Amino acid sequence: MERRKRKSIIMEKKKEVLTDLENLGVRIYEQLDRGYFPSIEMPSRSTENIYYDPQVRQFILGDRKVRRNARNIRHLRPFTQLVWTAFFSHELTSQRKTSTLRDVYYSAQAYEMSFKDQQESNNIITDLETVLGFSREDFNIFPEERSAIFGDLTIEYTVPGYEGRTLNLTSHPDGVMIGPALTSSEFVKTTADKVIAIEKGGLFTRFIEENVHKKFNAILVLTAGQAPRATRHFIRRLNRELNIPVYIFTDGDPWGMHIAMVIISGSANAAHLRELTTPDAKWSGVWATDIVNYKLPTDPLDEVDVKRLYELQRDPRYKDPLWQREIKIFLKIRRKAEQEAFSRYGLTYIVDEYLPAKLEETK
């Protein structure tokens, strides 16, 4: 019963995406057919129009709009590219095929729609996201980078050929890749009561080896550096649909902090999108405080680290006292530490001592 309802959410969304794409086509078609230069309006993504909304705890776009008009010769090319991208996304979604950003770039050439470079095609995809308010994964377009998941969660595929098949995410000791098939799958059942997101592959493997998933009843997610959007969306789903807390472990430096923050509050680049954030997720470490308390082996902060810390200090997403405190301590001790630093106390120390302590502390 519960399951049926959730499944329809995924299907409903696919339908909605298709309808919106078709409506976009109809709008342009009709303008052309009536002898007008077609135009499309969308929220502006310029920095002056990006605001931090403390309510939804993420960046959002303001009221400013931009209009792409085919009458304007400078708009003509990106306009055409946008229409093509919408058409291509519709093909993908309706045929239930996926494509990488790179594929899109090359596919365009088959339609004599060349993009100058990958960046240009990525930008147009972002435009389409902004126009329709869906993220590219909803159009079945995925980035190259892949992260992984491991833990007691059973999913059911919705991709063609696998519909109805289920998989338990402990079935492969390296974890399961968070790809298009997984992101479009339904959650069937789980015994886990938390999610632990980990920045680095080494620690992810260690946690699996050390049975962290069992010991802590956790689903483990490897972000592999900055978490891809699909992964951020997936973490959000774990949090929302399974109703379990999320804890994030990163390196103890400004870059690690920010990996956690983007999972929690999103990035300015995705201000036009919702459902990529997990506002209740917790950054559990490695904190500057931990560096001091656990007497971790450290490296000195270099210039860019310090500069980055000052930037974060002013960033609206960091105004919470915990973050501010940690930034200050980083700046005071002028040191940083990697997650691997715990190995100085033996390989299992991090699992036996640090992890439970921090899970408790950030509960």
Added chain:
Amino acid sequence: MAHTTFEEISAADFFYRNRDIAGFTNPSRAIFAAVRELVENSLDAAESLKIPPDIYVRLSYAGEAGRETQVYKLMVEDNGIGVPPRHIPSAFGQVLFGSKYKLKQQRGTFGLGGKMAILYGQITTHQPASITSSTGMSKIYTYKLMIDIQRNRPLILDRKVLINKERWRGTIVEFSLEGDYFRAMPKILEYFKQTAMVNPYANLTFVDPKGRLYKFTRVTKEMPDPPKETLPHPYGVDVELLQRLIQVTPYRNMLEFLKNHFHRVGEITARKFLEFSNISPSKNPKRLSHEEIVRLMRMLKKFKEFLPPDANCLSPLGEKLLRAGVLKELKPEFVAVHKRRPSTYAGHPFIIEVGIAYGGEIPKKGSFLIYRFANRIPLLYDEASDVSVKVINSVNWRRYKVTPDMPVAILVHICSTKVPYKTVGKEFIADRPEVRREIANGLREVARQLQRFLTRRAHVDRDRRRLGIFSKYLPKIAQFSAKLAGKEKQPDIKKLLRSVKRFGAEKT
């Protein structure tokens, strides 16, 4: 002890000794100058009757001379006015004899050119010249003559009279000379081309020593109005001229003298001037002392109220013919021409005509092609010293979006009863502020026109590019939006493309 001997030399002797001032500097210059002087005489001869000139020039090889020079036979035939038989010997055998000492615009001025060519031929080959001419009456006269250099007199060696059954009219001059045609060739061909440019109503035919034929065909029979003869303007006179006028005048008082011998001086102006200069109107001009003549000249120049000289003694080519000439010889994409209003320097009227041509067959040289003309004669030497070149270099071309790397040709033509040549060789124009100003103003005018053309063309290009872009993308928008909307039929974008075109057309 050295002692000084005094002797008198004739005009012929003087120019024989100083032939380089007339342009006969070396074997290649000499052959160019000879062709040029005879062609110009022929053009004058046809134009004075307002007949479109037909000129045939043949230069043929006649034997080796020195190591680098050959002997050539030069023959020039025209359909001009012809020379009356009694004047033929002097016109071609006596230096400083001519019919063009009058105050009107003509190519010839000094009574020297044709003779210098014949003289040069005579001293290098010791052969007589042959002149055949008819004014279109019943007879044709042929003279064989040489110039007696010491006495500046023609030596007639032979004379033939033929019955002119066909009523032929014109002149044929033929003589031998030494020269270096192969050095001179580029200049000679350039000379013909440029002559054709400012004489678009002329047929010029040239057969060179290798038998190659160069033909410059007229594109019009229309000719500029011939110039009228005029009296000297008071601002342009000198003591010498005053003395000559006083000698020949039949008038016995200053008022009549001024009224009848000067250009633009009537009763009122004459009286005002005499009052201004404190000269009695009844004074007999023949009684003026030398000091009084000098004073008269000074006062004439000082008096501010003489009207400027009339320009009907000038014969500019006119904008229509100038344009035709440039189009015919340069085949440009664009040409702008401009004729300035008449102006004067030192009492001599002059008119500046300028042209600017762009693109087409004009080559890109990294600098402008400059064509200079005076009284419809191309000036091919000493370009750097010419006033036109100085003015062209002083114009701020960038203001007009014109740069030297563009295929641009600039043409400057000065017409005057007295072209301010720097030398008897008639190769470049002296720098007179009045002339300079007129050239500069003319150039600005045509430069503006070129600028307008270039901007317009840039617009047209831009519009064409625009249309190209729209034609490339609109069909795609139509195609993909139709597919996306699930429509069978593509939307009609012809109307939109038409509106892009119209939008472009409005702009120009």
